[in-house]
Amino acid sequence: MSEFLDTAAERYHPGLSVDCVIFGFHENELKVLLLKMKHTAKWALPGGFVEKQEHMDKAAIRVLEKRTGLADIFLQQFHTFGDPARHDHEMDLELFKQSGRDPVKDHWFLQRFITVGYYALIEFSKANPRPDDISEACEWKSIDQLPAMILDHRKILEKALDTLRFQINYQPIGHKLLPVKFTMPELQKLYETILGKELDRRNFQRKMLAYGILKDLGERRKGGAHKAPYLYSFDVKKYNAALKIGLKGSW
Amino acid sequence: MSEFLDTAAERYHPGLSVDCVIFGFHENELKVLLLKMKHTAKWALPGGFVEKQEHMDKAAIRVLEKRTGLADIFLQQFHTFGDPARHDHEMDLELFKQSGRDPVKDHWFLQRFITVGYYALIEFSKANPRPDDISEACEWKSIDQLPAMILDHRKILEKALDTLRFQINYQPIGHKLLPVKFTMPELQKLYETILGKELDRRNFQRKMLAYGILKDLGERRKGGAHKAPYLYSFDVKKYNAALKIGLKGSW
DNA sequence: AAATTAATGTGTGATATTGACGCAATGTAA
């Protein structure tokens, strides 16, 4: 941390950070990847700073790859948070002290920060969550059982979720969040979770199939306690073509 | 300009600007307010810097009020542009020279800038466009006859338009862009311009009326060369309520 | 091994929305 504070002013763009809301889907629940910060009970969104001549999107990708071990992540910028009150100056001073130094006036780290929010959709099972230097844990948390979070991270997360909901007909939600093979009930659960409401099983299936973006694999997922559902895959080409004009239909 | 360069580093957040895409509707055309820059043939979006402890949204409002003379403007943040190549370092140096000074290394103004894009919807007839210090004109330009623009401003404008199109069912487009009283053909033209395609007159009317967000004023707009159309107003309360859940319907 | 259970697969009809038109009414200009 101390070394970071020394070199940050040279390396990074002043007063600018990126924060990532990383979504995953597991056991019929929508989850986000959060970091448990050291020296506090609160959790944080994975974030980082933007190097002086680095593309902002690139900085977000860097953060994402570090935390998940994945490359080629689906990423979307959704909002920039520019309230001067969003940063907790007291907390910054605290971090400074913990690094064993006296707060320097006008230090790079102590100025006001703007943060750019990105959301990512990743396949849960492929990720390998890893904490960073300033955190002691990196875990998936269900979006309806979120722990206390630092600063305005809760607000950022909510905004990401709102955006995801709003763009549901224009983003490859299913393709990025589900494994290659999935069942119709799984796909439905995903939609229900994002939309926050239940859908009629039969109407959902009819509509999805009508889009013509699914490939019926013929196989069934055995092992469940009841009738085995069919497995599907996305026809990526048709899926992307359909998303360009938007999957029509109100949910 | 020279004075600005001296005090900027103290007053403003480093490497951060806001740019506004100000939309207006006039003579059946969607227009944007642009500034003609001094010493170059190119035009620019009205923009500005963010004061050190100022809310970013507030900075955008400040810019808007200065350029249009209007208060209480409808404003939406839509995207942040963080490509380091977006700024034209040569042009910055040129501006520096024109202020009669030698480029100082690492000067506040010469660093890399991130810009946050906002779009505004205003009632054309109420605005009083005024140029600022570094521009010699401030005019409305039709979106299908745009002049050459500096930096990535053209791209920013396109993105604003895409966003507007995307959010058309969730933003008070008509209410903010049209005068209090308007005719159905006018409202339709507005939608057609934003969507970039023609709509059936009769179906449009049926749908609009079905939303229940319009008040029929009973009056007609005389003076046109043909049958006089009725005048309408928005029922703001119902309009806003409808926008919350979105005006359902595909255009 | 048969019955039970709780899912899944398939289908159907009422209702609402959409898209593509027809036609009469109206204000100005010829």
Next chain:
DNA sequence: TTACATTGCGTCAATATCACACATTAATTT
């Protein structure tokens, strides 16, 4: 007065949505 372009109102078939019923199936229970 007539011609004409535009507006107001209406129709109808095609499509989409919504709310269900019923048959099928894989594991579990009896």
